[in-house]
Amino acid sequence: MNLKIAVLPGDGIGPEVVLQAKKALYAISVMFDHEFIFEDALIGAVAIDKTGTALPEQTLNLCLNTDVVLLGTVGDGDPKYDNNPDAQKRPSQAVLKLRKELGLFANKRPIKTYATLMHSSPLKREIIEGTDFIIFRELTGGIYFSDKSLNDEKNKATDVCEYSEEEITRITHLAFQAAQKRRNKVTMVDKANVLETSRLWRNVVQKVAYDYPDVELNFLFVDTAAMQLVLNPRQFDVILTENLFGDILSDEASAITGSIGLLASASFGTKKALFEPIHKSFPQAKGKNIANPIASIVSAAMLLEHFGLTEEAKLVHEAIEKAIEYNVVTLDLNPGTSFGTNEVGEFVSNFILNKDDLMYFNNDNVHIGQSTIV
Numbered sequence: 001m002n003l004k005i006a007v008l009p010g011d012g013i014g015p016e017v018v019l020q021a022k023k024a025l026y027a028i029s030v031m032f033d034h035e036f037i038f039e040d041a042l043i044g045a046v047a048i049d050k051t052g053t054a055l056p057e058q059t060l061n062l063c064l065n066t067d068v069v070l071l072g073t074v075g076d077g078d079p080k081y082d083n084n085p086d087a088q089k090r091p092s093q094a095v096l097k098l099r100k101e102l103g104l105f106a107n108k109r110p111i112k113t114y115a116t117l118m119h120s121s122p123l124k125r126e127i128i129e130g131t132d133f134i135i136f137r138e139l140t141g142g143i144y145f146s147d148k149s150l151n152d153e154k155n156k157a158t159d160v161c162e163y164s165e166e167e168i169t170r171i172t173h174l175a176f177q178a179a180q181k182r183r184n185k186v187t188m189v190d191k192a193n194v195l196e197t198s199r200l201w202r203n204v205v206q207k208v209a210y211d212y213p214d215v216e217l218n219f220l221f222v223d224t225a226a227m228q229l230v231l232n233p234r235q236f237d238v239i240l241t242e243n244l245f246g247d248i249l250s251d252e253a254s255a256i257t258g259s260i261g262l263l264a265s266a267s268f269g270t271k272k273a274l275f276e277p278i279h280k281s282f283p284q285a286k287g288k289n290i291a292n293p294i295a296s297i298v299s300a301a302m303l304l305e306h307f308g309l310t311e312e313a314k315l316v317h318e319a320i321e322k323a324i325e326y327n328v329v330t331l332d333l334n335p336g337t338s339f340g341t342n343e344v345g346e347f348v349s350n351f352i353l354n355k356d357d358l359m360y361f362n363n364d365n366v367h368i369g370q371s372t373i374v
């Protein structure tokens with residue numbers, strides 16, 4: 001398959017982790033005889049410094065004219081970016097604008113525990129073992145996108161939350177269809193005891209649910225859902241929710257798996273698809289070779305799945321599982337590790353390339369080169 005991939009490394013750890021995803025994709029293209037053409041473009045603080053805007057026209061055009069987008073992370077940590085009164089000069093705004101322009105109304109975030117990583121989560125093994133669910137987050141509506149204002153005295157601000165039936169309906173169908181391929185259960189998360197938008201969500205979701213009689217639907221208030229996520233995460237199959245709640249709950253859910261550095265997301269909708277880690281730019285780790293690249297590499301696997309390259313995606317997941325199994329992991333998963341971002345990425349791409357001359361040693365100094373793995 002020929003694929004033209006727009007790569008937006010961004011800021012902070014973005015360039016380091018996205019490089020590992022690119023290496024994995026390149027290795028896949030070699031092994032499966034695909035042609036993947038990568039083209040890098042600017043986004044975020046680096047784009048502001050070089051062009052004066054967080055999402056340059058050139059970047060947007062590239063994304064609109066390629067098959068798919070691989071995004072790193074944006075945001076530099078310097079408040080001069082995040083607090084800039086001009087929205088065009090805020091890195092997060094670039095991500096929102098990109099989502100809107102590419103029609104990415106659905107965001108899929110799988111949360112799954114790795115059998116060999118139970119010790120990395122602060123939660124008890126008996127609670128988290130076997131957790132496997134997906135958060136379907138609405139991505140181009142709600143409070144992040146509606147009207148905002150600050151009065152002249154700068155002592156009163158508003159963020160309006162708005163949703164239409166159409167916006168709710170289209171993602172609800174996708175969530176139910178996903179549930180049909182899994183364990184046939186959708187949990188809709190809202191705050192319908194307080195919010196008008198949540199009451200609309202409930203009505204619309206209930207209406208759509210008639211088309212999927214084989215799928216069980218239940219509702220949870222978001223505060224209860226936040227508690228249930230850490231008390232009994234195995235109860236969930238597909239969580240369907242609005243933009244803000246999905247953003248917050250997915251970061252919380254990462255604690256179940258052991259690190260936010262493990263979780264990736266796929267965004268799709270009316271035009272293009274985009275793949276990125278769920279974490280942000282972790283500016284404190286920039287350039288230190290300590291960021292976990294697995295979330296970004298999983299996002300590459302999700303990209304492959306999106307194009308029907310199932311075997312290829314499986315191999316990427318297998319490589320990641322091997323890295324974890326052999327403790328070739330970063331600091332967030334093993335405080336005594338001798339491996340960094342690059343080494344984990346190298347392990348994964350070498351595994352894909354089936355190299356038999358690896359000279360990796362795990363933390364117990366046991367040789368774990370490819371020849372001993374397969």
Ligand SMILES: NC(=O)C1=CN([C@@H]2O[C@H](COP(=O)(O)OP(=O)(O)OC[C@H]3O[C@@H](n4cnc5c(N)ncnc54)[C@H](O)[C@@H]3O)[C@@H](O)[C@H]2O)C=CC1
Nearest residue numbers: 073074075076077082092260261279280281282291292332
């Ligand atoms: N999509 C994006 O890239 C977005 C980025 N931002 C920006 O990101 C910056 C940082 O935000 P934070 O709230 O600190 O969140 P963050 O996700 O960057 O980091 C929070 C914590 O998560 C952990 N972490 C995150 N990624 C990791 C990785 N790959 N490996 C290991 N540990 C990891 C670290 O312990 C870190 O201290 C801010 O400047 C913010 O504006 C904001 C919105 C969207």
Ligand SMILES: CC(C)CC(=O)C(=O)O
Nearest residue numbers: 092093095096144247278
């Ligand atoms: C721009 C933000 C809403 C990004 C974010 O935190 C996310 O999508 O997880």
Ligand SMILES: [Mg+2]
Nearest residue numbers: 247248251278
């Ligand atoms: Mg977030």
